[in-house]
Amino acid sequence: MQSGDTWSIEEIITLPRQSKSEIKKETEMFKENFSLILDNSRLIMNTPRYYYSYLESFIVGLVYLGGHKASIGSLLQLWEKGIFMDECRHCGGSLYLFSGKGSPLSGSNSCAGICNECREISHKNLPDVKQIMNAYKHVKDSINARLILRTKGQTFSFKSGLVGSPVPDRIIRQGISPATMTELINEIRMLER
Numbered sequence: 001m002q003s004g005d006t007w008s009i010e011e012i013i014t015l016p017r018q019s020k021s022e023i024k025k026e027t028e029m030f031k032e033n034f035s036l037i038l039d040n041s042r043l044i045m046n047t048p049r050y051y052y053s054y055l056e057s058f059i060v061g062l063v064y065l066g067g068h069k070a071s072i073g074s075l076l077q078l079w080e081k082g083i084f085m086d087e088c089r090h091c092g093g094s095l096y097l098f099s100g101k102g103s104p105l106s107g108s109n110s111c112a113g114i115c116n117e118c119r120e121i122s123h124k125n126l127p128d129v130k131q132i133m134n135a136y137k138h139v140k141d142s143i144n145a146r147l148i149l150r151t152k153g154q155t156f157s158f159k160s161g162l163v164g165s166p167v168p169d170r171i172i173r174q175g176i177s178p179a180t181m182t183e184l185i186n187e188i189r190m191l192e193r
């Protein structure tokens with residue numbers, strides 16, 4: 001968005017980058033506690049700090065449009081409506097998809113999800129890309145971004161050089177600092193006690 005010399009910038013809020021072993025550890029924790037997460041879906045969806053939590057592997061993307069991190073809250077909202085789900089190939093249970101990428105043109109795709117019965121993570125190709133497109137739209141609409149207003153305070157000309165003084169960015173919307181998945185699970189466990 002731009003009007004005159006002022007424009008707004010969306011800065012996506014992310015969790016600190018993790019090492020491979022940290023990612024592995026947190027994924028294991030997520031697998032072990034997936035039922036706990038489903039049981040507490042209301043709490044997670046209604047608590048912004050939890051809503052915007054995610055694992056590195058939670059990504060939904062479409063060819064040409066790019067990919068977005070999918071928050072656990074946005075995934076729970078999809079699953080609640082039966083969207084972005086499939087069948088586990090190990091046990092036939094419900095597979096809750098958390099990542100997917102596909103091409104709307106060719107329909108080729110690949111997804112990954114977790115089964116609530118056997119808790120295995122498995123990869124799948126869906127018969128069509130529609131579920132991924134629906135998930136993409138929802139995930140994109142629920143991005144956690146800081147909104148910044150930037151004003152052009154300085155101009156440059158060869159005649160007079162740099163004119164005016166810089167105007168500091170103004171934060172219009174702060175965005176949410178999300179809990180890590182480990183924090184989310186630990187805190188919910190404490191509440192359940």
Ligand SMILES: [Zn+2]
Pocket residue numbers: 088089090091092093115116117118119120
């Ligand atoms: Zn299964």
